[in-house]
Structures are given as C-alpha cells and as structure tokens.
Amino acid sequence: MMESNHKHVTCANCLSRRNSLFSELSEDDVHHLDHHKSCSFYKKGQGLFLEGSYPRGVFCLNEGKVKVYARGDEGKEQIIHIAGSGEIIGFRAMFSGDPYKVSATTLEDCNICFIGKEDFLNMLDSNLTLRNNVMRELSRELGERAVFITNLAQKSVRERLAFSLLILNNIYKDEMINLSREDMANFVGTATETLIRLLKDFKEEGLIEIHTRKVEVLDAHKLMNIAGK
Amino acid sequence: MMESNHKHVTCANCLSRRNSLFSELSEDDVHHLDHHKSCSFYKKGQGLFLEGSYPRGVFCLNEGKVKVYARGDEGKEQIIHIAGSGEIIGFRAMFSGDPYKVSATTLEDCNICFIGKEDFLNMLDSNLTLRNNVMRELSRELGERAVFITNLAQKSVRERLAFSLLILNNIYKDEMINLSREDMANFVGTATETLIRLLKDFKEEGLIEIHTRKVEVLDAHKLMNIAGK
DNA sequence: CGAGCGATTGAAAAGACTCAACCACCGTGG
DNA sequence: CCACGGTGGTTGAGTCTTTTCAATCGCTCG
DSSP, rough: OOOOOOOOOOOOOOOOGGGGEEEGGOHHHHHHHHEEEEEEEEOOOOOEEEETOOEEEEEEEEEEEEEEEEOOSSEEEEEEEETTTTTTTOHHHHHHHHHSSSEEEEESSSEEOOOOOOHHHHHHHHHHHHHHHHHHHHHHHHHHHHHHHHHHHHSHHHHHHHHHHHHHHHHHTTEEEOOOOOHHHHHTSHHHHHHHHHHHHHHHSSEEEEETTTTEEEOHHHHHHHHHH | OOSOOOOOOOOOGGGGGSSSSSGGHHHHHHHHHHEEEEEEEEEEEEEEEEEEOOEEEEEEEEOOOOOEEOOOSOOOOOEEEEOOOEEEEEEEEEEEOOOOSSSEEEEEEEEEEEEHHHHHHHHHHOOOOHHHHHHHHHHHHHHHHHHHHHHHHHHHHHHHHHHHHHHHHHHHSOOOOOOOOOHHHHHHHOOHHHHHHHHHHHTTTTEEEEEEEEEESSSSSHHHHHOOO
C-alpha cells in the first residue's frame, strides 16, 4: 500500500494521469502542471474539503480511495461517489461559484496532488482538449447520477447492494472491496444492519466471500442478474 | 396558455431567453442563433428525445413544461427534473458522445426551439461566456443531484413530498402545480397510492389545497419544516 | 350518455428500520 | 504476555412505513 509519508510524483511520470482528465495534455501543460501543483500524503480518514466551504482548487488523486458524500438532515452520510487513482476531485464546485455541496474524505492512506483554482481555470481556458474532457466528464457524471437516482427510487435494497458491489468491484479493480460496513451502507443507501444481513445472504448464495472487513466478488454475473438493468 | 400551434419566436425578443444559458449572448450571437434554430409547437405528451438515442442538438424551451426522466427495470419512470420556460434541454449528452441516459416529454402544450449540435458546439467554442455558463450549469445540476440522491436515500416519503411540492411550486411559479398523480409520484419516487394518501394528509393539515388535478401550496413555511434541510 | 382513464380507498403483506444486546477483533498499557 | 477498553461488526425481535392488489369512484371526452 502506502508506507512513506510524502512522495512527490512528477506529473510526467504519473501513472494515474494516464486515465485521468489530464491524460491528453501537451508536454508544456504537463510541465506547467508540475510546477503549479503541490503533492501531499493524506492519512486514512483525513478530509479534503467540507460541504459548505468554498473551493480553492482541485485535488488529483494519485493513489488511494476517497469518498465523496453529502450529509442528510440527521447528519447521516450519503456517499455519492468513491474516487480511485487518477480521478480529479472537486472540480465541479470550481465553476459554479457556489460552496461545495458535498464533502470528501480519504478512505485509506492517499497520495494527493493539489492544483490551485487559478492555475486550473487558466489551463482550462488555454486548452481546448482539457476543456472538452472536463465537459464530457461533467456530462457523464450527470448521466450516472440519473441512474443512481432511479435505482434509489425504484430498486429494493437487495438489488441496490448487488449493483453497488459491482460498481465497487470496478473501483477496487484487482484489490478486494475494502470499506467499513457503515460506509458501504451509506453508499447503498440503507441501514448498516440491513446491509450486514444482505451481505450474509449473498455469501450464503455463493455470490461473494467475506474476509472480515474485505468483500470479494465471486459471481459478478449473478450479481448483475440481481441488480437488474 | 397556448392557443396557436406554431409561433416563431425571435430570439432577440424571446422573454424566456432572459433567464437562460443564452442570456448573455452578444447581438451577433443572438442573430446567429436566430438563423440556425427551428421553432415548433409540441403537443402535451409529445417526446423530445428518448433514452438510448443519440443527440442531434439541444432544445430550448420557450413556453411550457417538460419532464426529464429515466426508466427503471420495470419501465417505471423516475422523473429527474421538470424544466420550465427558458431552460435548455438535452445539452449534457451533447458533450459526452454517449446516447441519452434520460428521456424528455412535454407535460403540456409547448413552444420549443431546436438548435443543431454543430451550431450549438460552434457557438460554445467561440463564446467564452456561454461556455462558462454551460459549465456552471452542469456543475450546479451535479450539486442539485447530490441533494436529490441524499433525500431519496434518507428522507421518508412524507418529507420528500413536502420537499418536492416546494420545488414544483417554484417551477410553476404563479400557476398552480399541474401534474398527474402518477407523474408527481414518479418525481417524489413513490407509489401513486402513497402519494395520494399523503396529499390528502397535507390537505387536512391545511398545507395545500387540491383542485382536482391541480395542487395549490398554502403554507410553504410549514412544508419547509416537514421537508427538513 | 357511455366508455375509459385517472384518481381514490381499503386491507393485507412485505420490506426495511430501530433498538438493544452481544460478539470479536485490535491496539494499548500494565 | 496478557488483561482491558473500545470500536466496529453481528444478531434478534418488534414496529412502522410503504407497497401491492383489488375494487370503486368520478371526471372528461367523444
């Protein structure tokens, strides 16, 4: 995982950048990026930004996982998104002028770069490709959330859990899903106890394996059937 | 309401444009827009576009209301958004290259202009302000949907209905809310019968008045208390 | 005036939540 | 090295909300 507590990553060599919004930058831009970013180590559970505060820049997740969530009335978290390596976090609020509508916190130790608002917006102005990528990404997420909303409104918890496990499995790629039960419940949108019971069901049906905290997907195909469309 | 079946609106004079994404266009751009748009009348219940199809341009809602919705597994609609005068509909899919993730259908007779994809994207390229407005709008909606998701996951149907009535009241401004029970239920994310029962409760509590199909908000303040944050 | 669709009501069942208790793992400090 | 405390995980029971299904009502349009 992550042992040292501050490795400076050069954007030019950054593996995470390959799949990111910054993947198609010119050499100059990469250079520029490199000189205007700062790079730091975040411990598990550390906050990047809080709902209600104003954005000062964007975060570029080099290594680790970050949850993006909103808080409901009673303070309960609803996880909207879980970000993995290469994702740029917090760029939405950059354009609206509004304060963040969501908060972001690391789920494990992370390496994260920061790019100031000015620098980011300047790059955007001068770089057509980047701009198009950002627009595409905003649009894609908007579509994704329409699906999220529909699932939440129409699917049972069992179906949503199956769906969520598949999403999480993609996010965690080769690793196993590694979330607290509470976080997983807050992602699915259910009570922790309900989540635990359903995980047990899935385990008994041979769909997943449970290694204490970690969850391993065994039968993605059957999960898909349960999840529906 | 709407009597004739095709009035061509000049963008320069279009009242709806005042609050729209196009509100800050130069005279030239307005002129350009005028020459590249087509303007038509849509009957109530007519579709603008369907989930899964590819976008050919954007719709500019001059007069009327349009529902934007996704379909769940069983074909049940989840209404994501209800658009009113001045809103541009379907521009998200314009950037992603993906097919529409949602469908759009008129809720009443409408006057709607259409701008081809090429024209729209060209304007965007050449117009910084427009581009910024679009980015801001995309971001704003993304934030809005985070709230939507959280409400759906954490609030009771009663709370969501109160919340929804307030939103609808803003959309319908001076008119009364005018939706079928089914559409309203699909907006709140509940069963039609549940919606009807709760509407009755609210009526008995003096929060709303029901005029057959139309719903009038009497006490927005109390609704806010019920809706929560 | 009648057909048909949307609205409404009632009753029963199911799904999910809450609360409370208990367990298990982990790191700390003695 | 082991006891301790604490956090996170698990289980059970009971309750409540919400859904479902079936039946009825009542506009509205032809």
